[in-house]
Amino acid sequence: MQPLRRWAIAAGLALAGCGAVGGAEDFSRLDQAQLRAAGPGLRVRWATELAPHFGGPYVPVERAAAALDSEHGRLYVGSTQNVLWALRDNGRPLYSYQTESSIEAEPTLDPDHDQLYVTTVRGVVHALHASSGKLRWKFETNAPISRPGVLSEDALYLVTDDDNVLALSRSDGSVLWRYKREPRAGLQISGHAGLLLRHNRLFTGFTDGSIVALSPGDGHVLWLVDTTLDFADPTQTEKGLVDVDTTPVQVGDLIYAASFLGGFYAIDAAHGAVQMRNPELTGITTMTNDEDALVLGSAKSGVVCLELPSLELRWKRSGLRGAPGSVSLRSHTVYVTETRGALLALSLADGREQGRLQTEHGFAASPSLLDGRGFILGNSGTLYAFDY
Secondary structure (H helix, E strand, O other), X not given: OOOOEEEEOOHHHHOXXXXXXXXXXXXXXXXXXXXXXXXXXXEEEEEEEOOOOOOOOOOOOOOOOOEEEOOOOEEEEEOOOOXXXXXXXXXXXXXXXXXXXXOOOOOEEEHHHOEEEXXXXXXXXXXXXXXXXXXXXXXXXXXXXOOOOEEOOOEEEEEOOOOEEEEEEOOOOOEEEEEEOOOOOOEOOOOOOOOEEEOOEEXXXXXXXXEEEEOOOOOOEEEEEEHHHHOOOOOHHHHEOOOOOXXXXXXXXXXXXXXXXXXXXXXXXXXXXXXXEEOOOOOEEEEEEOOOEEEEEEOOOEEEEEEOOOOOEXXXXXXXXXXXXXXXXXXXXXXXXXXXXXXXXXXXXXXXXXXXXXXXXOOOOOOEEEOOEEEEEOOOOEEEEEEO
């Protein structure tokens, strides 16, 4: 394994220039890797290489977000190199932990109990002591895991890419319950919806087009919405692309989720009754929200910001390089990853560009944002730290 290479970036350079929506910005070159950054929405502090440089046309797609522990000044991030890195928030390595396959999901962290759960594309769950990287237990799900788990007091909840939801005991990894959906034939979108645990309900979506609420206690179905019943052409279910790949979000009494071809849904969280469907908002794979806005990332429409609770359009930004990989929201700023370009910082008010981190290979991972500091792993294997 190659040692980490770390370099600092002058904060003053990162403050140069801020472009508007659709503008042709000229961003200052900051280092020998041809990194470009500008604008007050992104102030790059340092960068660390977590993977070797690839000389050919192939560059791995890095999907893993970092788990942040602000109390102890640590972060934990995995990569395609089959390694989990534990780092200080200044980029100094603490330890590394070798896994049997690549890591695509953000680790699940409980800093108060010194517990860290790392999952891999082979479906292995590694339960570690967060401070040392020492293994507590290991469990094999036998299916890829690309979404982070969520924690209750005694359980770790995970969803696999083959439509299994599992509850594992945090103490020893034993299976508490399991719920499975059978996939339909046809093409599927890469990736999977994650889990939302709110008010003693566990929400997620599946590749067969269903949106489901489960009981976290025993996994029984509280309600289910089959979005394929809304297709005008019933044979579409056989062709595919009916996935619900968005991790649901809850605002008040409503759950928001989306089918890739079926459109955007607002569903009563308690009973599963569909309150609204917009069949024109398709291609959605990611969403986020605050109290008065909902931001959607769509392969068809780009980035769409809706008012809450009216769901009226506030603004839309298209013309991205590739599809929006993820959307995140902090401090009235929307952070959008381009699969073939930059990490963008957009104003929540009007969508105008507040800053960007430009790379050659783009971003598939989501940024991790906490207390004014952010971290994101680029597809070239470089981890960037920035202030926002």
